[in-house]
Amino acid sequence: MSRKAFLSANEAAAHGVRLAKPEIVSAYPITPQTTLVEKIADFIADGESDIDYIMVESEHSAMAAAFGASLMGARTFTASSSQGLLYMAEMLHYASGTRVPIVMVDANRATAAPWNIYGDQRDTMSQRDAGWIMLFAESGQEALDMILQAYKIAEDPEIMTPVMVNLDGFTLTHTYDVVEIPDQEEVDAFLPPYKTDYKLDPEHPLTMAATTGPDFHTENRAQQQLAMEAAKAKIQEVSDEFAKMFGRDYHGLVEEYRCDDAEVALVATGSSAGTTRIIVDELREEGKKVGMIKIRSFRPFPKEYFHSVIDKFKAVGVIDRSISFGAEGTIFQEVKGAMYGSDAKLGNYIVGLGGRDVSRALIKEMFDKLFNMVNGGEEEEVQFLGLRW
Amino acid sequence: MNKPKVNKDLKLPTNFDELMIGGGNGVGVLATVNSGFRTFHPVFDYNKCVRCMFCWIYCPEGCIDKTTVDPESGKIMLEVDMDYCKGCGVCANECPTKCISMVKDGDDDE
Numbered sequence: 486m487s488r489k490a491f492l493s494a495n496e497a498a499a500h501g502v503r504l505a506k507p508e509i510v511s512a513y514p515i516t517p518q519t520t521l522v523e524k525i526a527d528f529i530a531d532g533e534s535d536i537d538y539i540m541v542e543s544e545h546s547a548m549a550a551a552f553g554a555s556l557m558g559a560r561t562f563t564a565s566s567s568q569g570l571l572y573m574a575e576m577l578h579y580a581s582g583t584r585v586p587i588v589m590v591d592a593n594r595a596t597a598a599p600w601n602i603y604g605d606q607r608d609t610m611s612q613r614d615a616g617w618i619m620l621f622a623e624s625g626q627e628a629l630d631m632i633l634q635a636y637k638i639a640e641d642p643e644i645m646t647p648v649m650v651n652l653d654g655f656t657l658t659h660t661y662d663v664v665e666i667p668d669q670e671e672v673d674a675f676l677p678p679y680k681t682d683y684k685l686d687p688e689h690p691l692t693m694a695a696t697t698g699p700d701f702h703t704e705n706r707a708q709q710q711l712a713m714e715a716a717k718a719k720i721q722e723v724s725d726e727f728a729k730m731f732g733r734d735y736h737g738l739v740e741e742y743r744c745d746d747a748e749v750a751l752v753a754t755g756s757s758a759g760t761t762r763i764i765v766d767e768l769r770e771e772g773k774k775v776g777m778i779k780i781r782s783f784r785p786f787p788k789e790y791f792h793s794v795i796d797k798f799k800a801v802g803v804i805d806r807s808i809s810f811g812a813e814g815t816i817f818q819e820v821k822g823a824m825y826g827s828d829a830k831l832g833n834y835i836v837g838l839g840g841r842d843v844s845r846a847l848i849k850e851m852f853d854k855l856f857n858m859v860n861g862g863e864e865e866e867v868q869f870l871g872l873r874w
Numbered sequence: 875m876n877k878p879k880v881n882k883d884l885k886l887p888t889n890f891d892e893l894m895i896g897g898g899n900g901v902g903v904l905a906t907v908n909s910g911f912r913t914f915h916p917v918f919d920y921n922k923c924v925r926c927m928f929c930w931i932y933c934p935e936g937c938i939d940k941t942t943v944d945p946e947s948g949k950i951m952l953e954v955d956m957d958y959c960k961g962c963g964v965c966a967n968e969c970p971t972k973c974i975s976m977v978k979d980g981d982d983d984e
Contacts, residue, residue, distance in 0.1 A: 583897065583898075694896055694898065701897075704890070705897050708895060
């Protein structure tokens, strides 16, 4: 029987890792990821898990150790955040390019300078092109469930691509909520042990991550892109299978919330999706036709979904907790690209940087701005909202 | 010389299904030579060579071989795998007896 517990998203994710039974966890602590890797160490100390925990001297080594373990065919986990993620950036590319199915959590946090330990998405978005599948969880429950789904996606022979599960720093990682912890038997039925021939084995020797010159490198990259495209269907399939077994449906790459007859929709990720959900309900009470589009998978990007709704909404806003300086919010650029040809008004709202609250008032303001555009008003396309002046 | 040679029978992948993921391949796969950018190559004077093995240990490409023994003298005859020598000249520079000379590729001795 599953049981309920009052957990932070970090602790919930740690339960997800315990239930996924990786052979190796290698990690280096960093705020706000620390309580996640501490909880895994607790499980081991308490005899609830027999993971081999490698304590490393840096994040680069954390990912290098996870990479090595994964090359040996071990299910592997690591986690980091912000500066730590940047420090392991080289190995992120190694892991994805070598196609080892590591699962990691990134506790999304601002990047220095200016120094800041609080939540935003500039760390993970700086690694957008590292070749990892990037998923965003909205709650502690989704964090736990997403870890289990992540392994199933990553280790699929057609995919073989590492997965980064993103949790908003503090807003999720340190916020407590009731989480249902599934039984080990249930999880084992959903997620069997990792078995692969793609590993270092003296009986069947293999060269992995070799040099490829101009003659094959483009084909290697095209092959990665094929796997990412195939991951779209796999993420949906795994989400559906999870829903059937555990009763919690996350709708694959994208969740539409009250979008059926919506005129205006906001695109949200992570914890801001939770707040947006509440505001959508409030505005619906007032009779306003609003909805939310929650992106669960940023890589692969649900391009097909956004293309399918180019005629559906009168206005679409995108909440970004990161910005590509000199361009636009990171998610907005992609939504806009995927909605090429749409007559819908588009707005991009840069909020929640360095831990600033993405408040209900801010979300309401976004909807107001979208309705203003629908009613013929002019709005700057990209706006920082909630600025002090 | 006891070194793997370029595998001329190697069948290169012809589609994505045959292409191993992650830049991987089998073992003993030497698909191509890697010496096309060489200008000079080392030539040994075996009369001056004292078999100190400095060249063997310093060669950054590991392409000096010490497995051939002259049956008459019983001495090791160091050989260079010209498929992989990049012509850097480290061997000649390190050689204490200066028995290695760097000769321009294409000159008469080849």
